[in-house]
Amino acid sequence: MTSCAIVRCPDYGMDNLRQAIIRIIESTDFPAVKGKTVLIKPNILSDAPPEKAITTDARAVEALVAILKERGAGRIIIGDSPATQVARLQPRASGFMEMAERQGIELADFRERNRMHAIDGIDVPMASALDEAAIVISFAKAKTHQLMSATGAVKNMFGTIPGLSKSPMHLRYREPVSFARFLMKLYDECHVDYAFLDAVIAMEGQGPGSGTPRHAGLMIGSASGYAVDRAEGIIMGYDSTPLIETAEKLRPGISEASYPLLRPEDLIIPGYRRIESGKKDTFRTLVLGSVRNLFRRPSSRRPRPSFDAGKCRACSRCVSICPAKALRIESGHIAFTKRRCIRCYCCHEVCPFDAINV
Ligand code: SF4
Ligand code: SF4
Known part of the structure; x- marks a missing residue:
């Protein structure tokens, strides 16, 4: 069974981040990176300062970059494409640009270089960096999400679709369940080797862009993005999320993992302000989702x-x-x-x- 490591990391101090990430790597099936090109995909939803908890913290990604270098990684690329991106990616306020310069690594612009992938019968543009990398790492941020209740390692890869090209997917996959199915296919296409979740400071309430930062003091890692997202949901206090419920119905056991360190059930954050709206539709739309999509009627319950x-x-x-x-x-x-x-x-x-x- 896949293992999923959850460790405490009280803050974004480099020593704490480094210890947390090394402990995770040593407790799970982390891929060999020696001599390989590695793509790290953080969540840079918008170029916001780290204290807003909108993005994966650039300091956490920097700690991982240093560890990858020590392990002999060849070329290291980081990249994302915010939904509203219309110009060259320059994430300064979030700290990614400065970090990339400091570490001498490449900041890929998915909008400039991408190619079409056939997913679910449609052509979807996706970052060329996915083709260039031998190892792909999703480094997500723990946040609530209006449609999907929580956004984590699997949803994070939606950002490999450049900028506004994401919009037609929302039009086509309107319900949490149909969107979850699409995200699963997209995640397959990304061939993600490993997933981290930055939950040192998570986001509760009106996520993923306007919520409130909430200290959780945790870092999670696994070769299975579904295991990471399941642990995230449990820690936030969800019974399940549309993504995990759909994934388990379609591929039973996909999110199951052993927890060699901390267990998510022991880490539930009291009073975490969740978003339940997407979850209410889950079972009904699993049965009726495709019919509703045909008639283009969104759920009136949301x-x-x-x-x-x-x-x-x-x-x-x-x-x-x-x-x-x-x-x-x-x-x-x-x-x-x-x-x-x-x-x-x-x-x-x-x-x-x-x-x-x-
Ligand atoms: S609602 Fe927000 S995003 Fe829309 S135009 Fe006003 S300020 Fe801009
Ligand atoms: S929620 Fe409604 S108004 Fe907002 S982007 Fe979607 S379709 Fe447009």
Whole structure:
């Protein structure tokens, strides 16, 4: 059985990060990296400072980079493509750019270099760095997620689809279960060798872009991204999440793991502010999901977003990402055509001014 290592890591001090990651690596099936090209895919949802807990912490990725170098890794690439990316990737505020320069490693721009993959009968552009790397590592951030209840190692690889090219996937896979099925196929296509989860500071409440940082003091790692995500869900206090419930129905046992160090059941964070909305549809949509997709009807059980005119600065980020073309800027204000909304919550994910509520 795959092993999943959970260790305590009280803060982002380099010594603590280093000890945590080495302990994880030594307790699990970490791949040999000597002489190989390694791609690390952190979550850089938007270029936000680390204290907001929106991104995988660049210091945690830097600790891993140093360890990979010590183990003889050849070329090391890090990369992501935020959903609203329209220009060259330059994540300065989150610390990734400076870290890449300091470590002398490559920051790949998935928008500039990608190729089509056939997934589920459609052509999906994905980062060319996936083809160049012999070892692929998902380094996710522990966060709540409006549609999927939690975002972790598997969902993190959605970022290998460049920028706004993600939007049609939201239009096609509108329900948590159908989106989970797509994420599983995408994860297969990425051939991920190992997954880490940065849960030193996690995000609770209105994740993944507008939630509240919550100290969890944990780092998780496994060769199975599903095992990592299952542990994350348990620690957050979920009975299950749409991703794990769907994955277990389709491939029984996929998220099971042994825990050689700490057990997730012993680490449940009291009062963690979760998002249950996606989970309510799980069983029904597993049966009816494909029929609903045919008729393009979103679940009416999930709420639509609402817009706070006082906070909105008419930056248009939500307008560009909305797959249903339900948003526009009119006379300097956000305008919302409710009947078009498919409740994908992409707008909520990308608003930098906390002007969208779900
Ligand atoms: S308004 Fe927001 S939730 Fe509705 S379809 Fe557009 S991006 Fe998705
Ligand atoms: S709601 Fe947010 S993302 Fe949309 S235009 Fe206003 S400030 Fe920008």
